[in-house]
Amino acid sequence: MRREELLDAAEDLLCDQGSQALTLAAVAERAGCSKGGLLYHFGTKEALIKGMVERLIEEFDELVANQGHNTYTKNYLAATFDAVRSGRLRRWAVVTGASGNLYLLAPLREAMARWHREGLDSEPDPTTAQIVRLACEGLWDVASHDPGLYDDARYAELKRRLLDLLPA
Structure with missing residues (x-):
C-alpha cells in the first residue's frame, strides 16, 4: 500500500x-x-493528519509554481482559483478541521506566512499584491462555507477583477 x-x-x-x-x-x-x-x-493518527497537511501544502506550492505568470502574486491568485474551482478546497477544509491541534497545523501556519511574504519585494506594487493575496484568503474562506455560492462566470469575473488590480 x-x-x-x-x-x-x-x-x-x-x-x-x-x-x-x-x-x-x-x-x-x-x-x-x-x-x-x-x-x-x-x-499515529497525528502522523496521518500531519501527512495530510504536508501534502496539501506541497500540492499548493506546486500549483503556484506551475502557473507561469510573471509575479508570485499572479501565480498565487491563479492557483487559488484553480484550487477552489477544482474541489481541492474541500480537502483543505476537512483536513485542517480534523486536526483540532495547533501543533499539527504549525506547518500550515508557516506555509501561509511564506505565501504571504513570498516575492513581495519584487512586486511592482507590494501593497496591492498583499491586498490581492488577502482577497484570495477571503475567497477560500467563503467558498469553504458555501461551495456553490459562485458559478463559473462569477469566479471568472472575480479573478479578472483581481488581476486588473495588479500592474502588468
Whole structure:
C-alpha cells in the first residue's frame, strides 16, 4: 500500500463522515489494507493528519509554481482559483478541521506566512499584491462555507477583477 493511497483514503473518510470517523482502523479499512500496513507509514493518527497537511501544502506550492505568470502574486491568485474551482478546497477544509491541534497545523501556519511574504519585494506594487493575496484568503474562506455560492462566470469575473488590480 502506497503512502499516497493511505492519505487519499483518510481524506475521503473525512469528506464522507467527518473528523469523528477518522481512526486508524477506519482509514486502513477504507484503503483496503491491514492496520499494520497503515502503521508502517503512519504510526499515529497525528502522523496521518500531519501527512495530510504536508501534502496539501506541497500540492499548493506546486500549483503556484506551475502557473507561469510573471509575479508570485499572479501565480498565487491563479492557483487559488484553480484550487477552489477544482474541489481541492474541500480537502483543505476537512483536513485542517480534523486536526483540532495547533501543533499539527504549525506547518500550515508557516506555509501561509511564506505565501504571504513570498516575492513581495519584487512586486511592482507590494501593497496591492498583499491586498490581492488577502482577497484570495477571503475567497477560500467563503467558498469553504458555501461551495456553490459562485458559478463559473462569477469566479471568472472575480479573478479578472483581481488581476486588473495588479500592474502588468
